[in-house]
Amino acid sequence: MRSGLRAFARTHEARLLAVTVLLFVFLSFATRNFFSIQNGLDLLTSYAFPGMLAAGLVVVIVAGGLDISFTAVASIAQFLAVSAIGRYDLGWAGLCGIAIGSGLLLGLLNAILVTWLRIASIIVTIAMLNVYYGLLMFLSHGNSINTLPGWYIDGLSWVIGADAHGNPYILNMQILGLGLSFLLTWLLLNRTTTGRQLRALGGNPEAAKRVGFSTLRLNMVAYGYMGFTAGLASIVEAQVAGSVVPNMLVGRELDVLAAVVLGGASLLGGIGSVSGTFIGLALLAMVHNGLILLGVSSFWIDCVTGFVFLTAVATIAWERRRQRAAIRRTIVAAA
Amino acid sequence: MARFLELRNISKRFGGVQALKSVDLDIEAGEVHCLAGENGCGKSTLIKIIAGVHPPDPGGTILIDGEEQSGLTPAESLRRGIQVIYQDLSLFPNMTVAENIAIEHQRGVRLLRWGPVQRIARSAMQQIGVSLDLDRHVSDLSIAERQLVAICRASANEARLVIMDEPTASLTRREVDALLHLTLELKRRSVAVVFVSHRLDEVLEIAERVTVLQNGEKRGTFDARDMTSRRLGELMTGRSFEHHVMDPLGAPTPPVLSVRGLSRSGDYEDISLSVREGEILGITGRLGSGRTELALSLFGMHRPDRGEILVAGRPVTLHSNREAIEHGIAYLSEDRLSLGLVMEQPIAANVAVTVIDRLLGRLGLVAADARQDLVRHWIGELGIKIGSPDDAVSTLSGGNQQRVGLAKWLATGPKLLILDSPTVGVDVGAKDGIYRIVRRLAEAGLAVILISDEIPEVFYNSHRVLVMREGRITGEFEPHRCEEAVLQEAVDA
């Protein structure tokens, strides 16, 4: 157990957690409104959308791929589902079925293209981002949907307590959706054989093939799951926004990617964890929120976010180099 | 004996390279069968066809237990009990030792329990008699340890045929013995073993039959009892190899590198030696005798605790390998698989990488012609068998990859070349080629330190041989004045 702890202390996750906790303590003292349950819930609500996408993206990255098209996928899913419930009386089941179903289908299409074209997945999915976005603009004529059914506007929520002034703490569907996505990702990656096959594929695709793991099938799981989370995320996003604006989501890919990479996932594939991704997301959210509460201008916020990202990536790269050098020494010593 | 596997008329073409030409092969249940042949003759390709990784070209048939297999896949081959230890090991560096060994357990779609994974891995390790930390990531292991993981993985499953593609390349003698023991154990359970190795003595030690391939064609299958390593070498290459000890060095030449009282605690003690221009100094001894550690210190990678290193008579402190390179020292490490070569980069780029600054023309751009000449020169000189210099190193056969590693260092035009086991995994013909090159370089004035645990290698290719044991130099021999057996005894003593 002790050695397990010590091993954890050396991981990227541990370092990231330490930075996050420090920032948390600092912001709690430096600003008036940061340290409150209400602010915590607000943060979770507003980061639910990128967070859910990050939970999907980490699966693709662990499997050695990259998906950039998920914002367009979410936009299409949202548009189709909300159009449908505006016209027919489908209820929650119809809404979720259409959004998740269309997300899943587009994800599977990505998987097939990436596997068959054998072109770098980043290129395929950037192309698909444009294809999906163009398709959406064609279908929607660029028009927003501004009136949602009442039951959808009301959403699902539970009161879980109240502060000293009697203002309720609300557990809403954004927070639930975020929790659900991370739980599913964790189960998939760590508790199913498929999850281990995905990791094997990301670590050494040739070896995975030689063990008889099907690249196509695994890519369909990874990109399909990404599409699934994009569909799910699009539902909670439209609910909190109160409307569907076709060009609202596209452009937010990099925030999501930043959270995953900050969380220690390697774009070379095979490395990435659910806990790391969550901490990465939390750090990004806190930096943003903290700077707003500190009254910093929004231009600087983007700069600082970029800087945090760069520092994290540089530390990861530095750490890997150091480890490799250490390994090289032990290899040579053992020989 | 029952025939487990039959290959009929197997051919394989990769772009412009005909890797296999109409090869037939039978594997009996419970036999130990060796595949021998020069680098690039198609051994690994044949193995990958048996494993279902590559389909054979049309016209070839594969029969397992007498049943014809059309469209053999890796999964089907595994299901039929064919386990392969690949030359590149084919492990998952991002996963733990336990998961790598028990990777077959992850097949299918279901919930995963970690208990069986650990159990499978532990029992496989017990069977081989090794102990590795199950929770370490394979990326943190040495090459020898990785090789053990690959061996454990192959024996974790019920197999009918285990194929080992150069499994011993970087194992210590003790581990090789364990592997040979495993082979016998498999044989006892009537599991067939196909074994590839360039250490011909090792091949003959365990094989019952030997199949020789040359340039993708089968030369024949022979009974191992009637075979000598010399005859096998001739069959593989179509040439015969004579060994002569080196003539003593003529006129005294100035020392290139001397070492006085060099020590590094735990690695080596009180080492004094000197190597002159034009001299080949052999260093031999068992693995773990401190030879590699000493070499690394001479190359600036391990700081010695005490003692002096003199280059051209002047004391130097080597803080890094870059400083060593600046002093004209080159070091070809024994482990070319994990160090030195960038597998996905072209051959040409790999050869030229060490001398890139010397190839810079005006404006700091690499002079393409100069680079091409250099690359062509070394590819010719070392007889590297390639399609085009622009192919990735990863498409080369294992032995040819190692020659690319050698070319890269020779291109730096060093004054002292340290070769650590330069012919591991290299076929007899190419070994001979490498010896010739080294001798020629020495005649041109290069000082060479040749480290090897193959006694004949140092005996026939050095002016002087030092024997190391437990970190100390325990003997010095001049091959032209003594017998090979004397040196052998000094090492075994």
Ligand SMILES: Nc1ncnc2c1ncn2[C@@H]1O[C@H](COP(=O)(O)OP(=O)(O)OP(=O)(O)O)[C@@H](O)[C@H]1O
């Ligand atoms: N995937 C590939 N693409 C292109 N050429 C290949 C590929 N695999 C093998 N070759 C070529 O086929 C030939 C046979 O290679 P193979 O790896 O089977 O040799 P080998 O007998 O195993 O040699 P070694 O002893 O060096 O391992 C070589 O010329 C090699 O360059």
Ligand SMILES: [Mg+2]
């Ligand atoms: Mg080979």
